[in-house]
Amino acid sequence: MKFAARHTFVGNPGYRLLPLRFRRLPWDQSRVLVTSMSGDWLIAQRNDFERAVTGQLDPREPLFADMESRFLISADPERATLAPLLSQYRTRKDYLAEGPRLHIFVVSLRCHHTCAYCQVSRQALGQTAFDMSESTARHAMDRLFDQPAKTLTIEFQGGEPLLRFDRVRQLTRLIEQRNRTEKRVLRFVIASTLHDLTDEQLSFMRGHGFELSTSLDGPEWLHNLNRPRLERDSYRRTVEGIDRGRRALGDGAVSALTTLTRRSLGVPKEIIDEYRKLGFHSISLRPLSPYGFARKTDARHGYVIGDFLKFYETALDHLLQVNREGYFLQETYTRMLLSLLLTPFSHGYVDLRSPTGTGLGAVVYDYDGRVYPSDEARMLAAMGDRRFALGRVDESIETWMSSPGMQLVLDAGVAEALPTCADCAYVPFCGADPIDHYARQGDSIGHRPTSDFCRKQMGLFDTLLQRWEQGSSVDRDILEGWALRATCREGVLEAA
Numbered sequence: 001m002k003f004a005a006r007h008t009f010v011g012n013p014g015y016r017l018l019p020l021r022f023r024r025l026p027w028d029q030s031r032v033l034v035t036s037m038s039g040d041w042l043i044a045q046r047n048d049f050e051r052a053v054t055g056q057l058d059p060r061e062p063l064f065a066d067m068e069s070r071f072l073i074s075a076d077p078e079r080a081t082l083a084p085l086l087s088q089y090r091t092r093k094d095y096l097a098e099g100p101r102l103h104i105f106v107v108s109l110r111c112h113h114t115c116a117y118c119q120v121s122r123q124a125l126g127q128t129a130f131d132m133s134e135s136t137a138r139h140a141m142d143r144l145f146d147q148p149a150k151t152l153t154i155e156f157q158g159g160e161p162l163l164r165f166d167r168v169r170q171l172t173r174l175i176e177q178r179n180r181t182e183k184r185v186l187r188f189v190i191a192s193t194l195h196d197l198t199d200e201q202l203s204f205m206r207g208h209g210f211e212l213s214t215s216l217d218g219p220e221w222l223h224n225l226n227r228p229r230l231e232r233d234s235y236r237r238t239v240e241g242i243d244r245g246r247r248a249l250g251d252g253a254v255s256a257l258t259t260l261t262r263r264s265l266g267v268p269k270e271i272i273d274e275y276r277k278l279g280f281h282s283i284s285l286r287p288l289s290p291y292g293f294a295r296k297t298d299a300r301h302g303y304v305i306g307d308f309l310k311f312y313e314t315a316l317d318h319l320l321q322v323n324r325e326g327y328f329l330q331e332t333y334t335r336m337l338l339s340l341l342l343t344p345f346s347h348g349y350v351d352l353r354s355p356t357g358t359g360l361g362a363v364v365y366d367y368d369g370r371v372y373p374s375d376e377a378r379m380l381a382a383m384g385d386r387r388f389a390l391g392r393v394d395e396s397i398e399t400w401m402s403s404p405g406m407q408l409v410l411d412a413g414v415a416e417a418l419p420t421c422a423d424c425a426y427v428p429f430c431g432a433d434p435i436d437h438y439a440r441q442g443d444s445i446g447h448r449p450t451s452d453f454c455r456k457q458m459g460l461f462d463t464l465l466q467r468w469e470q471g472s473s474v475d476r477d478i479l480e481g482w483a484l485r486a487t488c489r490e491g492v493l494e495a496a
């Protein structure tokens with residue numbers, strides 16, 4: 001294209017362009033995706049679009065009405081109101097009004113696994129110095145209720161949080177007691193391996209409406225290789241935990257996440273079939289993060305993002321096939337992206353927000369009383385870099401928000417203002433991820449043309465748009481069904 005994105009025509013065509021961005025479709029260079037500032041979009045012939053932006057579109061052409069209804073042009077700029085566009089924009093960003101809804105309590109760093117790609121800096125079983133103290137827990141609970149959000153998701157995480165279940169139990173009771181006057185909507189989640197779950201723990205969880213989030217990397221051989229225990233029985237223990245959790249809390253209360261190592265990339269169908277075999281209706285296919293032990297062992301476990309995207313395309317095709325056969329199974333991150341592409345609503349998922357969800361959508365209370373704006377910031381701190389730490393649990397939220405760490409996040413936290421993102425057609429659906437860019441590129445603003453985050457996002461958006469546009473009506477219905485299922489619940493993608 002010769003003209004710039006967000007071009008505003010100032011000739012005398014009888015209409016005015018509104019802020020827009022565009023992208024040539026990689027699978028059909030003769031057409032372009034055109035998006036409005038609020039995320040409305042259409043696909044047009046490139047020649048027609050060029051006529052539109054150079055003031056040559058006839059108002060009687062169908063494209064004119066399409067562009068007008070999607071707030072890409074205004075037929076009568078003097079008298080037209082932008083109120084509906086601004087209302088759409090507000091709806092897209094309505095998570096901003098509430099403050100953080102996701103609160104992660106790291107009750108212990110101890111764990112019985114020795115996963116080679118561990119992302120959370122685990123500690124050995126006997127190291128009780130890495131458990132959260134009662135004083136830290138009480139301060140963290142106070143800060144939780146200092147936040148204005150009406151709905152609070154409280155996620156207990158580790159290490160292995162079941163190793164300090166007494167602290168989980170105490171915090172749950174304290175939070176519920178305080179909530180008698182606060183009257184917030186509470187959601188409790190434990191991210192755990194589910195190994196060594198006791199009946200007493202399950203009984204407590206049932207009484208307090210807990211959900212369980214665990215990690216299952218695929219078939220037995222793969223899970224045991226990725227998540228070794230001395231006894232080589234990691235898969236068996238996890239599956240038993242899933243089964244016991246479902247019987248105690250209900251099928252829908254147990255979810256699982258997959259971390260993809262290099263060896264996972266060769267077996268997308270086997271991973272998906274394992275989830276189907278175990279009766280899951282949701283799977284989360286997470287590429288490896290550049291944190292914790294993952295980076296140290298990159299040569300064995302790591303891969304380039306292009307390999308992940310190839311894996312993803314095969315996995316998506318297989319997921320569609322599974323759904324065509326009548327078994328409902330959706331991929332979590334895909335569902336979030338599709339809901340942004342295909343519905344006007346926001347779901348508040350912290351990684352897909354702009355302004356960023358880091359610190360504005362989530363807070364992490366570490367075992368030692370330090371506070372971080374995301375789990376990734378905590379992982380970086382565990383690697384010796386505390387630049388994104390917000391402060392301590394006994395300090396005020398105002399102190400956290402004015403901390404140098406939060407300023408660093410905010411300076412790079414608005415995608416629409418970042419180089420390259422500012423002109424990208426996908427920015428209304430994308431997020432700013434300052435800490436990921438810092439971890440990978442040493443700069444929280446980052447360089448999008450060489451950014452793994454950007455390549456992943458761009459690749460996923462292109463793939464999903466193409467599948468939706470060119471797929472059969474059955475496949476379209478499946479993808480739209482996933483989009484509509486994305487709810488306002490925080491999509492927590494971190495597990496043990």
Ligand code: SF4
Pocket residue numbers: 415420421422424425426427430431448453454455457458
């Ligand atoms: S990260 Fe990449 S895909 Fe996302 S808005 Fe920025 S340039 Fe576009």
